[in-house]
Amino acid sequence: MKKISTLLTLGLAASILVACSNKEETKSQSNWEKVEKAGVLKVATPGTLYPTSYYNDEKELTGYEIDMLNEIGERLDIDIDYQEIGVAEAFTSVDSGKVDIAVNNFDTTPERLEKYNFSIPYKYSVGGMIVREDGSSDITAKDLSDWKGKKAGGGAGTQYMKIAEKQGAEPVIYDNVTNDVYLRDVSTGRTDFIPNDYYTQKVAVKFVTEQYPDIKVKLGDVQYNPTEQGIVMSKSDNSLKKKLDSVIEEMKEDGTLKAISEKYYGGEDLTEPKKGTENLPTIDVSKQD
Numbered sequence: 001m002k003k004i005s006t007l008l009t010l011g012l013a014a015s016i017l018v019a020c021s022n023k024e025e026t027k028s029q030s031n032w033e034k035v036e037k038a039g040v041l042k043v044a045t046p047g048t049l050y051p052t053s054y055y056n057d058e059k060e061l062t063g064y065e066i067d068m069l070n071e072i073g074e075r076l077d078i079d080i081d082y083q084e085i086g087v088a089e090a091f092t093s094v095d096s097g098k099v100d101i102a103v104n105n106f107d108t109t110p111e112r113l114e115k116y117n118f119s120i121p122y123k124y125s126v127g128g129m130i131v132r133e134d135g136s137s138d139i140t141a142k143d144l145s146d147w148k149g150k151k152a153g154g155g156a157g158t159q160y161m162k163i164a165e166k167q168g169a170e171p172v173i174y175d176n177v178t179n180d181v182y183l184r185d186v187s188t189g190r191t192d193f194i195p196n197d198y199y200t201q202k203v204a205v206k207f208v209t210e211q212y213p214d215i216k217v218k219l220g221d222v223q224y225n226p227t228e229q230g231i232v233m234s235k236s237d238n239s240l241k242k243k244l245d246s247v248i249e250e251m252k253e254d255g256t257l258k259a260i261s262e263k264y265y266g267g268e269d270l271t272e273p274k275k276g277t278e279n280l281p282t283i284d285v286s287k288q289d
Helices: 002-028 031-038 064-076 087-096 110-115 159-166 179-188 198-211 239-253 256-264
Strands: 040-045 079-084 123-132 151-155 170-174 193-197 217-219 224-229
Touching (some): 031 040, 031 239, 040 064, 064 079, 064 239, 151 179, 159 170, 159 193, 170 179, 193 198, 239 256
Antiparallel strands (some): 123 193
């Protein structure tokens, strides 16, 4: 009986040593080594934002960011595990380790760079707005001075809602809803406008109004705040950033990323900044982060 107890004790001790050894090995691995060993890159994506991450008529997850990440997965020989997470939880999902990266047209800002690593830009854009088709939103000022008192629809914590609040607009916050919900509320007057990425809105308005003719909205003429979008990831080390940067750069050089951009943005190449955007008005919301 004593021999059996001794054997069990030794076996338990060996198991503990193996478990501790595995934990130490995991701790010593870089972020990229963990992804490479698992063979999977876990991604937070909304699945509701046309044309970057949405479901097509065949109920397949698709879009600019999805095609880009699928290509990255192919080139790095890893699988991509998409987890549908809205903007409000995307950053915390990176913090907790639930996902390795997050994409959702996230602007690269100095404040975000203090806490997160961002990939090199995979898209350049400017701010825009969706307003009512009949002009009753009454928002036309190039300097955004007429936003005060207007109802702005958007997701909590986005740069665009911070701009809207700074300009005196009243925020109307949505969870992870589809574009038609946002646009219908502008059309019916629940909100006055949607401040967001200009080129994303341009194709979204066309897509949604063709599907829902009763939604009477249009893209406003005003542009502001030049932006660049990158992939969000942990800042605990730079290994994953270096790996993703190298592939994105490769995709830019061989034209793959440009082709994906043109596919989803009506022929627009958004992989490089547009000329003249440096002269647009810029609203600084850095102190609001």
